[in-house]
Amino acid sequence: MNGKQSYSRRFFLKTSGALAVLAAIPASVKALYNEAKNFIVPPKQTFPLPVSINKKMYKVTVDTRTTLLDLLREDLHLTGTKKGCDHGQCGACTVHVDGERVLSCLTLAAMLPGKEVTTIEGLADGEKLHPMQQAFIECDGFQCGYCTPGQIMSAVACVKEGHTSSVAEIKEFMSGNLCRCGAYNGIVESIQKVAK
Amino acid sequence: MKPFTFSKPENLGKALSIKKDTVQFIAGGTNLLDLMKKNIAGPDAVLDITTALSSKIEQQGKGVRIGAMVRNSAITTDKTILSKYPLVAKAVLAGASPQIRNMASTAGNLLQRTRCPYFYDITTPCNKRKPGSGCSAINGENRMNAIVGYNEQCVAVHPSDLCVALAALDATVATTDKNKKQLSIPFKDFHKLPGDTPQLDNNLPANAIITSVDIAENPFSKNFYYLKLRDRDSYAFALVSVAAALHLQDNHIADARLASGGVAHKPWRWYEAEQYLKGKAPSASTFSAAADIVIKDVKPLSNNGFKKSMLRGAVETALQNCLTA
Structure with missing residues (x-):
C-alpha cells in the first residue's frame, strides 16, 4: 500500500454497487410501469400490409x-373517400373491393391482401372523367359534395348490377347512400343517364 | 377500439383450435367492427375465417346448403334460391343496403347482435351487454323493442330479416366445434329468449362455429310474401316484419308458415295462426281471423303499443299478397 492510491478496494465496491443499484431502479420501475400500462391498455399491434389500390401496390405498416377508410385517408392520403358516420349508416365511405361496392369504414385493412380496391380517385381515365362523374355534373347530382364520392361509387355499381329498370328500383338500390342536401333527384337522373 | 392481434387461419380446424372466449372470428365484419368501435366487443385476437368457410350454395339432398361465408348479396342472385326458396331472397333484399349485403356473411347474419339503443350506449345499464346491470329499455325508449317473449331482464329484438324467412322455412343450422363434433340445430331452437341469460342471443355451443344453413325442399316457392314495415322505406330495421308462405291445394290451404321479425328476442313463429290457416279456404276473412290469433297474446311495452295493430295489418297484408305475388 502506498499513499498514491486514492481509492480503497472497499470504497470501489461500495460505490460501484450503489451506482449499479441506482441504475437498476429506474429500469425496473420503468418495466413495472410498462407492465402495468400494458395490463390496463393493451399495446397496439402493427404489421406490414401490402395492398393494391387503384391498381397501385402500396406497402404500409399499420395498426x-x-x-380501409382510415388507411386510405390517414396513411395513404387518398382523401376522396369520405368519413361520414364511421358506423355503416351513411354510405359516404363507399368504395369497390374486387369490383363490388362495400363500406370502407366497416372493412378491416388487414383483410385486404390479395384484393383490388378502387376509390373515387381511380375512376377517371387520366383527365377524362368516368361517365358517372360527368353525369353527376350535368344532372346536378350534388350540392355540398360530401356524400358525392360515395354516391358515385355506389351509382357505378348500381348500373353494373343492373338495378336501373325504374326510379323505384334505383332508389331502393341507392338507399345505402344518404344525402343531407337532398340531391336525390339529380342522383337518380345521373344514374338513368349512364344506364341508357 | 381495443388493440388486438390479427391472423388468418388457413382452415377451419386451425381456426377452431385457437378459438376461445377472448378470440373473435371475423367474416363480413359489418356488425363486429361496429361493436368493437363502440367498445361493446373487445377481443384480444381476431381470426379472419373468410377463406376457411364455404362460400358456396349447393344442392344438399333435395334441399339446399348455404355455406356460412355466402355473402348476403349472393343469396339474392342465386338461381336455386330464386327458383325454390324465393322467400329467402326477398327477406335478404329487405335488409341493410347493397354495400352491406355485399360484405355480410350468412352465418354473421344469424349471429348479429340486437340494435336496442341501450345495448349500444355503454353509459347505460343493459343486461345483454353487462349481465346484472339492469334493463334500461323496459321503462325507457322502447318503441323499436319486443312485444312478445320478453321478460324484465331484456326486451331487445333480433334484427335480422334473413332469419325470419329461415325460421318460416324450418331451416337447420350446421355447426362444428374444435373436437369436430358436428351439431345440426333446428332454426326454431337456434336463437333463444332472454330467460336468465339475456347476454346470450343463441344456443350456438361455446367456441363452435356455424358451417352452413340448410333448407329442406318445401312447397312454399309459389305463394309467399315478405312484408317489412319501418320508419323509412329502405335501409332501416323493422318495426314489424312478416314472412308468410302458403301451400295451396285445390283452393285450400294445405300448409301455412307465418313468422315475424322486430317483435321478439328471436325470429318469432306464429304456430297457432298457422294451425288455424290449415285446411281453410284462402279468403280475406280467414286471413283476418289468423291475424287476430297472432295479436291475441301480444303485450306491447310502454312505447310500442302501435306495433299491435301494425302487426295485425302486416299479417293480413302479407297473407293477401301470398295470393297475388
Missing part, C-alpha cells in the same frame, strides 16, 4: 385496428 391491426385500421379500417
Whole structure:
C-alpha cells in the first residue's frame, strides 16, 4: 500500500454497487410501469400490409385496428373517400373491393391482401372523367359534395348490377347512400343517364 | 377500439383450435367492427375465417346448403334460391343496403347482435351487454323493442330479416366445434329468449362455429310474401316484419308458415295462426281471423303499443299478397 492510491478496494465496491443499484431502479420501475400500462391498455399491434389500390401496390405498416377508410385517408392520403358516420349508416365511405361496392369504414385493412380496391380517385381515365362523374355534373347530382364520392361509387355499381329498370328500383338500390342536401333527384337522373 | 392481434387461419380446424372466449372470428365484419368501435366487443385476437368457410350454395339432398361465408348479396342472385326458396331472397333484399349485403356473411347474419339503443350506449345499464346491470329499455325508449317473449331482464329484438324467412322455412343450422363434433340445430331452437341469460342471443355451443344453413325442399316457392314495415322505406330495421308462405291445394290451404321479425328476442313463429290457416279456404276473412290469433297474446311495452295493430295489418297484408305475388 502506498499513499498514491486514492481509492480503497472497499470504497470501489461500495460505490460501484450503489451506482449499479441506482441504475437498476429506474429500469425496473420503468418495466413495472410498462407492465402495468400494458395490463390496463393493451399495446397496439402493427404489421406490414401490402395492398393494391387503384391498381397501385402500396406497402404500409399499420395498426391491426385500421379500417380501409382510415388507411386510405390517414396513411395513404387518398382523401376522396369520405368519413361520414364511421358506423355503416351513411354510405359516404363507399368504395369497390374486387369490383363490388362495400363500406370502407366497416372493412378491416388487414383483410385486404390479395384484393383490388378502387376509390373515387381511380375512376377517371387520366383527365377524362368516368361517365358517372360527368353525369353527376350535368344532372346536378350534388350540392355540398360530401356524400358525392360515395354516391358515385355506389351509382357505378348500381348500373353494373343492373338495378336501373325504374326510379323505384334505383332508389331502393341507392338507399345505402344518404344525402343531407337532398340531391336525390339529380342522383337518380345521373344514374338513368349512364344506364341508357 | 381495443388493440388486438390479427391472423388468418388457413382452415377451419386451425381456426377452431385457437378459438376461445377472448378470440373473435371475423367474416363480413359489418356488425363486429361496429361493436368493437363502440367498445361493446373487445377481443384480444381476431381470426379472419373468410377463406376457411364455404362460400358456396349447393344442392344438399333435395334441399339446399348455404355455406356460412355466402355473402348476403349472393343469396339474392342465386338461381336455386330464386327458383325454390324465393322467400329467402326477398327477406335478404329487405335488409341493410347493397354495400352491406355485399360484405355480410350468412352465418354473421344469424349471429348479429340486437340494435336496442341501450345495448349500444355503454353509459347505460343493459343486461345483454353487462349481465346484472339492469334493463334500461323496459321503462325507457322502447318503441323499436319486443312485444312478445320478453321478460324484465331484456326486451331487445333480433334484427335480422334473413332469419325470419329461415325460421318460416324450418331451416337447420350446421355447426362444428374444435373436437369436430358436428351439431345440426333446428332454426326454431337456434336463437333463444332472454330467460336468465339475456347476454346470450343463441344456443350456438361455446367456441363452435356455424358451417352452413340448410333448407329442406318445401312447397312454399309459389305463394309467399315478405312484408317489412319501418320508419323509412329502405335501409332501416323493422318495426314489424312478416314472412308468410302458403301451400295451396285445390283452393285450400294445405300448409301455412307465418313468422315475424322486430317483435321478439328471436325470429318469432306464429304456430297457432298457422294451425288455424290449415285446411281453410284462402279468403280475406280467414286471413283476418289468423291475424287476430297472432295479436291475441301480444303485450306491447310502454312505447310500442302501435306495433299491435301494425302487426295485425302486416299479417293480413302479407297473407293477401301470398295470393297475388
